[in-house]
Amino acid sequence: MPKPDTNKTPPQQIDDSTLRQFVGYGMKRAFNVLHGELVETLKPFDLRMVTYSALVMIVENPGLRQYQLADALEIERPNLVAIIDELESRALVVRERIPTDRRSYALLPTAAGKQLCDKALRADAASEARILATLDEKTKATLIEALAAIRSFRKT
Amino acid sequence: MPKPDTNKTPPQQIDDSTLRQFVGYGMKRAFNVLHGELVETLKPFDLRMVTYSALVMIVENPGLRQYQLADALEIERPNLVAIIDELESRALVVRERIPTDRRSYALLPTAAGKQLCDKALRADAASEARILATLDEKTKATLIEALAAIRSFRKT
DNA sequence: TATTGTTATACTCTATAACTATA
DNA sequence: TATAGTTATAGAGTATAACAATA
Numbered sequence: 001m002p003k004p005d006t007n008k009t010p011p012q013q014i015d016d017s018t019l020r021q022f023v024g025y026g027m028k029r030a031f032n033v034l035h036g037e038l039v040e041t042l043k044p045f046d047l048r049m050v051t052y053s054a055l056v057m058i059v060e061n062p063g064l065r066q067y068q069l070a071d072a073l074e075i076e077r078p079n080l081v082a083i084i085d086e087l088e089s090r091a092l093v094v095r096e097r098i099p100t101d102r103r104s105y106a107l108l109p110t111a112a113g114k115q116l117c118d119k120a121l122r123a124d125a126a127s128e129a130r131i132l133a134t135l136d137e138k139t140k141a142t143l144i145e146a147l148a149a150i151r152s153f154r155k156t
Numbered sequence: 157m158p159k160p161d162t163n164k165t166p167p168q169q170i171d172d173s174t175l176r177q178f179v180g181y182g183m184k185r186a187f188n189v190l191h192g193e194l195v196e197t198l199k200p201f202d203l204r205m206v207t208y209s210a211l212v213m214i215v216e217n218p219g220l221r222q223y224q225l226a227d228a229l230e231i232e233r234p235n236l237v238a239i240i241d242e243l244e245s246r247a248l249v250v251r252e253r254i255p256t257d258r259r260s261y262a263l264l265p266t267a268a269g270k271q272l273c274d275k276a277l278r279a280d281a282a283s284e285a286r287i288l289a290t291l292d293e294k295t296k297a298t299l300i301e302a303l304a305a306i307r308s309f310r311k312t
Numbered sequence: 313t314a315t316t317g318t319t320a321t322a323c324t325c326t327a328t329a330a331c332t333a334t335a
Numbered sequence: 336t337a338t339a340g341t342t343a344t345a346g347a348g349t350a351t352a353a354c355a356a357t358a
Contacts, residue, residue, distance in 0.1 A: 147182030
């Protein structure tokens with residue numbers, strides 16, 4: 001009984017049906033698409049995903065501390081330093097010393113920061129609407145809920 | 157009219173409701189959870205997400221070429237070299253020369269590779285089942301479909 | 313002692329240009 | 336000329352240890 005010559009004739013159609021059963025696989029592939037589109041969307045504003053989300057959080061929560069922002073976005077504090085440096089050097093946010101606790105900074109958006117944040121948010125919303133155009137509202141809502149449920153999973 | 161002293165009293169509860177409206181934000185956070193769990197799940201097998209998915213694809217598509225695998229997993233060809241090197245050095249897969257096209261290799265799983273793949277797949281399935289335990293079957297199916305739809309989005 | 317921000321560092325993942333051998 | 340695999344390299348993103356200033 002001859003063994004199949006799988007090494008002579010390459011598979012014409014590659015099958016990923018085993019991996020496709022996993023949410024993690026679909027999530028990685030889908031996230032790659034969303035992230036790639038976001039990079040393009042944010043390019044005109046010279047923002048990356050992480051500087052963008054930090055800016056939005058500072059606009060939405062003026063006065064929050066760096067450790068609070070790091071905690072909220074699950075970014076390690078050391079990695080946040082360069083991010084805030086970048087936003088501050090572009091005069092989009094300011095670090096303001098707290099008299100009552102001189103260890104920490106209050107993060108505040110500037111007028112320019114608020115403006116850029118608003119523009120970026122609108123561009124992001126338009127981009128996502130295009131990507132998700134084939135999904136109906138109910139599916140989209142289920143998707144967002146499911147993502148939130150997974151996000152809140154913690155090991156027992 | 158005094159301006160609010162947001163810099164004196166830090167926000168007690170940080171609000172991310174603006175970002176939470178975006179699928180991309182929820183996806184990043186959810187993917188971080190799934191990826192973190194997968195790292196733990198694959199640690200006993202000494203596999204990473206990318207070596208794991210490559211191994212599964214080779215087991216499922218014996219004889220496929222490296223360029224086909226790179227294409228299927230959307231990995232850049234240069235980055236796949238070290239991945240296959242790693243799997244081959246552990247005798248989980250082999251690169252077999254093709255007489256009819258000596259430029260390319262047929263990737264084939266070894267018996268050990270097939271065994272490890274099977275064990276890893278079962279551990280991954282068990283792990284995902286735990287993470288997604290709060291989602292009913294219908295929601296899970298909708299989630300997988302939505303992820304596939306996003307994955308297949310391409311710019312016009 | 314503990315906390316906040318910081319520095320330094322290292323490791324993974326990913327992207328691109330250019331080479332080689334084959335076609 | 337084009338393709339498959341490779342090398343070298345650089346840029347993001349992320350994680351940890353240790354320090355200074357402050358509480």
